[in-house]
Amino acid sequence: MKEIFKEQLSQLKENPGRAFGLVYPFMLIIGLTIGIYYLSHLDSVARQSIPPKLQDTATTTDLPLIEAKSIPPIDVISINNPTDELVQKGKQLYSANCASCHGEDGTGNGPAAAGLNPAPRDFTDSTNWKNGMKLVNIYQTLEEGINGSGMIAYDFIIPEEKFAIAHYIRTQFIPNPPQNSNDDLAALDLTYNLSQGKEVPAQIPVAAAINLIVSENQSTVQKAEQIVNAIDNDKSSEGAGIFNRVTKNPLQAVALLSSYSGWKDKESEFIKALTSNVRVNGFNREVFLLSEDDWTVLHNYLRKFF
Ligand code: HEC
Numbered sequence: 001m002k003e004i005f006k007e008q009l010s011q012l013k014e015n016p017g018r019a020f021g022l023v024y025p026f027m028l029i030i031g032l033t034i035g036i037y038y039l040s041h042l043d044s045v046a047r048q049s050i051p052p053k054l055q056d057t058a059t060t061t062d063l064p065l066i067e068a069k070s071i072p073p074i075d076v077i078s079i080n081n082p083t084d085e086l087v088q089k090g091k092q093l094y095s096a097n098c099a100s101c102h103g104e105d106g107t108g109n110g111p112a113a114a115g116l117n118p119a120p121r122d123f124t125d126s127t128n129w130k131n132g133m134k135l136v137n138i139y140q141t142l143e144e145g146i147n148g149s150g151m152i153a154y155d156f157i158i159p160e161e162k163f164a165i166a167h168y169i170r171t172q173f174i175p176n177p178p179q180n181s182n183d184d185l186a187a188l189d190l191t192y193n194l195s196q197g198k199e200v201p202a203q204i205p206v207a208a209a210i211n212l213i214v215s216e217n218q219s220t221v222q223k224a225e226q227i228v229n230a231i232d233n234d235k236s237s238e239g240a241g242i243f244n245r246v247t248k249n250p251l252q253a254v255a256l257l258s259s260y261s262g263w264k265d266k267e268s269e270f271i272k273a274l275t276s277n278v279r280v281n282g283f284n285r286e287v288f289l290l291s292e293d294d295w296t297v298l299h300n301y302l303r304k305f306f
Pocket residue numbers: 094097098099100101102112116118119120121128129130131132133137138141142146148149150151152154165166169
């Protein structure tokens with residue numbers, strides 16, 4: 001044993017490259033261990049350690065509540081003139097709607113301006129306007145807002161008021177504001193249909209509409225339940241007896257009868273309603289066995305409830 005070891009050692013001294021041969025089996029064992037570990041843990045190795053980000057689609061925005069209103073037509077040529085009346089009106093509207101960001105002095109330092117990026121426009125600085133300083137440009141900014149900024153579209157301010165605010169900003173804050181050409185005004189008129197005026201129909205949020213429909217139907221269902229209960233409690237009456245015999249689902253049957261009133265005054269309509277789509281309409285096959293007298297009794301009996 002000792003001999004062999006000595007021999008190997010001396011051979012190694014002569015030829016150090018042989019060391020690789022000795023190391024080789026170890027490499028093999030290490031490789032195999034890693035391989036086996038990998039295979040036995042394939043499940044967790046393959047699994048992504050970073051969970052995928054799913055966009056939350058559960059939150060949706062609903063339609064805004066809009067009051068019906070009629071927007072008076074506007075003559076763009078005359079509204080281009082900043083009368084005192086318009087400017088005064090603009091001043092009030094500006095204080096109420098714009099000063100929180102743009103500041104009472106128009107320099108963009110209002111209390112709500114902090115942290116806004118981009119910052120609200122300083123109207124006294126005439127560089128880098130996105131839409132521009134002309135009356136038509138400011139009108140467009142108010143109609144459409146500025147994408148990707150705190151400057152929203154002011155839908156609820158009617159056109160005449162938008163012009164009033166724009167005049168106020170121009171006369172009060174902007175040094176030497178550029179004038180509109182008649183072409184500018186004509187183009188603005190075309191874009192926003194200003195000379196035609198507009199009737200804005202009322203709109204309610206979808207969620208509110210659904211609530212309305214549900215509550216309306218709830219009262220129908222409640223009424224139907226009351227009728228079914230009343231018939232159920234009316235043990236002695238012949239009409240109630242016939243009704244109970246010919247119905248498969250009394251609530252459905254009553255719902256059918258409350259859905260339209262054409263059957264009330266015409267027995268033939270009544271018979272038609274009950275004998276078409278039997279089973280789906282809440283009645284059963286017994287209706288085909290009713291005598292003429294039975295029909296009349298049932299008809300007269302049910303009429304009282306609707
Ligand atoms: C919530 C804050 C906020 C309010 C309120 C606000 N704005 Fe702005 N406004 C901004 C910001 C922010 C900008 C800059 C947008 C940009 O540069 O992208 C801006 C830009 C503008 C501009 C410059 C558009 C251009 O061409 O660069 C005008 C004009 C303007 N606003 C008018 C108004 C008027 C009029 C009102 C009131 C009806 C108003 N803003 C209310 C935040 C506001």
